Structures are given as structure tokens and as C-alpha cells.
Amino acid sequence: MKRLAILGSTGSIGTQTLDIVSRYPEIFEIEVITAFNSLELLIEQARRYKPSSVVIGNEEHYQTLRDALSDLPVKVYAGESAIEQVAAQSNIDIVVAAMVGYTGLRHVVAAIRAGRVVALANKETLVVGGEIISKLSKEYGGRIIPVDSEHSAILQCLVGESFDALEKITLTASGGPFRDFTPEQMRSVTPEMALKHPNWDMGNKITIDSASMMNKGLEVIEASWLFELPPEKIEVVIHPQSIIHSLVHFRDGSIKAQLGLPDMRLPIIYALGFPERLETTLPRFDFADYETLTFRKVDAAKFPNLSLAYAALREGGNRPCIMNAANEVAVDAFLAGKTGFMQMTGIIEEVLSGVEMISSPSLEELEESDRRARALAEIIINKTVKQ
Ligand code: MG
Numbered sequence: 609m610k611r612l613a614i615l616g617s618t619g620s621i622g623t624q625t626l627d628i629v630s631r632y633p634e635i636f637e638i639e640v641i642t643a644f645n646s647l648e649l650l651i652e653q654a655r656r657y658k659p660s661s662v663v664i665g666n667e668e669h670y671q672t673l674r675d676a677l678s679d680l681p682v683k684v685y686a687g688e689s690a691i692e693q694v695a696a697q698s699n700i701d702i703v704v705a706a707m708v709g710y711t712g713l714r715h716v717v718a719a720i721r722a723g724r725v726v727a728l729a730n731k732e733t734l735v736v737g738g739e740i741i742s743k744l745s746k747e748y749g750g751r752i753i754p755v756d757s758e759h760s761a762i763l764q765c766l767v768g769e770s771f772d773a774l775e776k777i778t779l780t781a782s783g784g785p786f787r788d789f790t791p792e793q794m795r796s797v798t799p800e801m802a803l804k805h806p807n808w809d810m811g812n813k814i815t816i817d818s819a820s821m822m823n824k825g826l827e828v829i830e831a832s833w834l835f836e837l838p839p840e841k842i843e844v845v846i847h848p849q850s851i852i853h854s855l856v857h858f859r860d861g862s863i864k865a866q867l868g869l870p871d872m873r874l875p876i877i878y879a880l881g882f883p884e885r886l887e888t889t890l891p892r893f894d895f896a897d898y899e900t901l902t903f904r905k906v907d908a909a910k911f912p913n914l915s916l917a918y919a920a921l922r923e924g925g926n927r928p929c930i931m932n933a934a935n936e937v938a939v940d941a942f943l944a945g946k947t948g949f950m951q952m953t954g955i956i957e958e959v960l961s962g963v964e965m966i967s968s969p970s971l972e973e974l975e976e977s978d979r980r981a982r983a984l985a986e987i988i989i990n991k992t993v994k995q
Contacts, residue, residue, distance in 0.1 A: 610880065613640035613700045615691060615715055616707030618649040620811040621729040621755065621872060625704050626657055628873045628888075629880060636880065640694045644707070645669070651676045658682070660699075663690045665711075691715050696722035702880060704755070705730045708813050709936050710929075710978060713737045717971065720750030727879040729755035731830040732936075736929040736974055738833030752834065753879040758827055759834055760875035761853035761866035766835070767883070769858070777837065778855040779827055780847040781906065782807050782870075784819040787846060791910055795995065797949035799942060807850040807870045816939045820952060821906070825917025829928050832921055839921045844914065846904045851893070869893050912953045920960070925967040926977040927960065933981035934959035941989045948995045955992070959984045 612629065616622045622643075629636040638657045643650040644665035654662045654677055661683040664673050670686035677684055685694070688711075695703050696718045703719040704727045705712050712730040717737065719726050721744055728734065734741060734752075745751060754760050758779045766774070785804055786794055802819040803812060810818070817823035828842050850870040857863050868874050869891055877886055908915055913935075920927040938952040947955065963980050966973050 609637050610635060610701045611637045611639045611699055612702050612704060612880070613642075613694055613697070613719075614638065614704045614706060615640075615642045615695060615712065616644075616705070616730070617641035617653055618643040618646035619706055619708055620809070620814075621706035621876065622704070623649075624873050625706060625876050625880075626653060628877050630657060631889075632886065635886070639700055640697070642691050642694065642707075644711070647673060654680065654682055661685065661694055661697075663687075663694055665691060688714070692718040695719040696724070698722075700724060702727055704876075704880070705733060706755075708811060710736055710932060713974070714971075716741065717744065720744045720752070721748050723749045726750065726752050727755050727876070728752050729876075731756055731826050732932055734830045734833045735826050735932050736978070737971070738829065738928070739924075739968070740971060740974075742833055742836075753882050754830075754834055755872075755875050755879045756827060756830065757870070757872065757875045758854040759831060760878055762831065762835060762856055763882075764866045764878065765854070765856040765864040769856075769864075771836075773858045773860075774835075774837075774841075775857045775859050776841040776843060777831060777835065778843050778845055778857065779824065779831060780850070780852050780854055781821065781824045781844055782818065782850045783846040783848055783904075783906075784821065786819055786910075787848060789910070791950075794910065795948065795950050799945065802942075802949060806848075808872070810872075812943060813936070813939055816942060817935070820913050820949070821911035822913040822917065822935050822939075822952075824906075824911075825914045825920075826932065828914075828917055829921045839918050844906055846906055847901065849898055849901050851898055851901055867893065913956070916953065916956060916960070923965070925965055926963075926969045926974060927965060929969070929974050929977045930960055930963045930981040931956055933978045934985045937982050937985035937989065941985075946994060947989055947992065951992065951995060955985055955988050958988050 642663040663685045667686040674684045695715045706729040855865040920931045934956040938955045941947040
């Protein structure tokens with residue numbers, strides 16, 4: 609039996625994880641579920657999946673949650689530090705890190721320090737704290753298995769290969785809903801347009817990041833930490849059908865790719881079953897539905913966020929943290945109608961030049977950089993006119 613703690617159980621990845629693991633009651637046991645604010649869904653999940661502990665991040669909801677579950681033999685906790693504690697609990701085998709944005713960093717650090725396996729869906733964690741997490745993982749033996757589809761693909765291609773044989777990797781990107789737009793058309797993009805992803809059904813933050821290619825930028829940084837690769841060994845190609853999830857190039861000139869329908873439940877179940885492959889009844893690929901698979905280069909002028917992410921990775925230190933914080937604030941502002949789609953990059957650039965660089969930041973310094981970047985992003989958004 610593998611005992612799971614699902615952090616962020618009410619989000620897109622969290623609900624899909626519960627859906628898929630509940631089909632294997634003889635393999636997985638859901639021990640802990642946590643959410644930050646989604647009280648009603650958390651209550652429903654606690655009743656349906658019967659975990660031994662439930663945590664709500666926002667302490668204001670504690671009493672309501674406890675009362676709603678008072679007839680069940682379940683422990684109820686509240687607060688961010690309670691999530692950290694359950695992530696490190698000894699009765700957990702795998703921590704599924706599926707919370708949205710930067711908030712997951714401390715929880716993942718706690719799980720790695722406790723030597724847990726972390727199935728990581730929250731890429732911001734590695735973007736911000738990659739250096740610290742890599743160090744802790746070597747020191748305490750905690751291990752990260754990627755849930756992100758591209759990184760899962762790379763891992764699947766690397767199984768059985770020696771690291772020395774690897775030449776470079778290619779991350780595929782769908783190009784999002786605007787891959788065929790002109791830069792002119794992209795200036796008038798609305799949140800409704802950006803929230804319609806052609807292939808993947810995901811949460812709001814990541815869907816906007818996909819449309820702006822910041823998601824791919826974050827994934828380049830994530831891949832660099834996961835597979836210990838420098839930026840020049842990671843490339844990105846647009847593949848509109850999202851069937852090839854990523855590729856590994858080897859020193860003999862051979863390339864391995866991992867393919868499948870775009871369904872997040874696949875990388876989730878691979879990460880949780882790893883190194884085994886579990887049998888699933890998920891929809892199967894049919895060649896008749898995909899006569900052609902196509903590829904094209906990324907237009908850097910249309911997607912400047914990708915270059916920003918490569919630069920932040922090269923500079924290192926707290927630069928990816930600053931970029932990520934500015935992006936989270938910019939995405940919120942865009943969704944709230946406070947800034948234009950193409951203005952998000954300018955906001956991030958301005959924040960990057962306004963927050964001091966720290967080359968090897970501690971967790972506290974990262975938190976301080978994150979706070980500063982967010983505050984500066986708010987100021988910039990309030991003083992710029994929406995276009
Ligand atoms: Mg991905």
C-alpha cells in the first residue's frame with residue numbers, strides 16, 4: 609500500500625489525482641487531503657474518500673470544517689504550518705504537491721527534509737527553490753517525481769539510460785490558443801479568450817501561463833533542476849497536437865519521445881505508480897484521429913516570456929523567484945481586467961530590474977524576494993494604464 613497526502617486536493621490536479629487513485633483501492637490509501645480555501649469541495653472529498661486527516665489552509669474556515677465533519681473519524685487541522693506538518697508525517701509514503709503557485713515551497717521543503725517521495729505538480733516550487741530543494745534532496749534522501757506531463761515524458765525516456773548518454777532534451781509546447789495570432793491580435797486578447805486552451809483542461813493560472821508561454825519558461829527552469837541540465841541543453845518546440853509530450857536526444861544521434869493523449873491522469877498515475885506502470889482504462893490513442901503531427905519553432909517576438917525565463921535561469925539565485933512572483937501578480941491582474949495580455953511581460957521585466965539580485969538565497973531570502981517582487985508588481989500595475 610502507498611499512503612498519500614494530497615496537498616491542494618480541490619484544484620485541477622488534486623481532483624484528477626483523487627479520481628484516478630480511488631480506482632486502485634488495493635494500491636493507494638488516501639491519508640491526507642488539504643485545500644486553502646475551497647471548503648465545500650474539501651468537505652465533500654473528505655466524505656467520499658475518507659482520509660484520516662483533513663487540513664484547511666485558511667484558519668477562518670476551521671470551525672465550519674470541524675463541525676461539518678464531526679460525525680466522521682477524521683482529524684481536522686487548519687493553517688499553513690499544519691500543512692507543513694502533514695507533509696512530513698511518518699505515515700505518508702508519497703506527498704502529491706498540487707497546490708497552485710509559490711505557496712507550496714515550504715510544504716515541499718518539509719516533505720523532502722522528512723525523506724518523502726514528492727509527486728510534484730507544482731512547478732513554481734522548483735522554479736523558486738530549485739537550488740535549496742536539490743541540496744536537501746541529496747542530504748535527506750527525499751525524491752521528486754514529476755507530474756508535469758513534459759517532465760514525466762523526459763523521465764519515461766530516461767528510464768534505463770545512463771545520464772552520460774544524454775545530449776539534450778526538447779520540451780514540447782502546444783503554443784496555446786494564440787499560436788496563430790499576429791502580435792497585433794495578441795494585444796487585444798481577453799481573459800475569456802486566454803482561458804480557452806485548445807488541448808488541455810487545467811486551472812486558471814496555468815492556462816494563462818500556457819497562453820503567454822510563461823508556463824513553458826517555468827518548465828524549462830523546472831527541467832533544469834529535475835534533470836540537472838544547463839539551459840543550453842533544454843530546447844522548446846511548438847507541437848500543436850500535444851501528443852508528443854517531450855523528447856530526449858542521445859549522444860549517438862538517437863531520439864526517444866513519449867506519446868499519449870493529452871490527459872493529466874496519465875502523468876499522475878505514472879508518478880504515483882513509479883517505477884511500476886499500472887493498468888488503466890483511460891482513453892487510448894488512435895492513429896486515425898491524428899494523421900499528422902507537426903512542429904514549429906517558437907516565435908520569440910510573440911512569446912517574450914520564454915526568453916525572460918531562460919535569462920532568469922542563466923542568472924540564477926533569486927532571479928527565477930522574482931520572475932515567478934511578478935508573473936503571479938501580473939496573471940491575477942490580467943484575470944481581474946486590470947492589465948492587458950501583452951503588458952504582463954513588461955510588468956515582469958520592470959520588477960526584475962527593480963528587485964536586488966541575491967546569488968545563493970536562503971529560504972527566508974527567497975520569501976523576502978518574493979514579497980518585494982509582489983509589492984513592486986502591484987505598484988507598477990496600479991500606475992500603468994491598461995491597453
Ligand atoms: Mg506541462
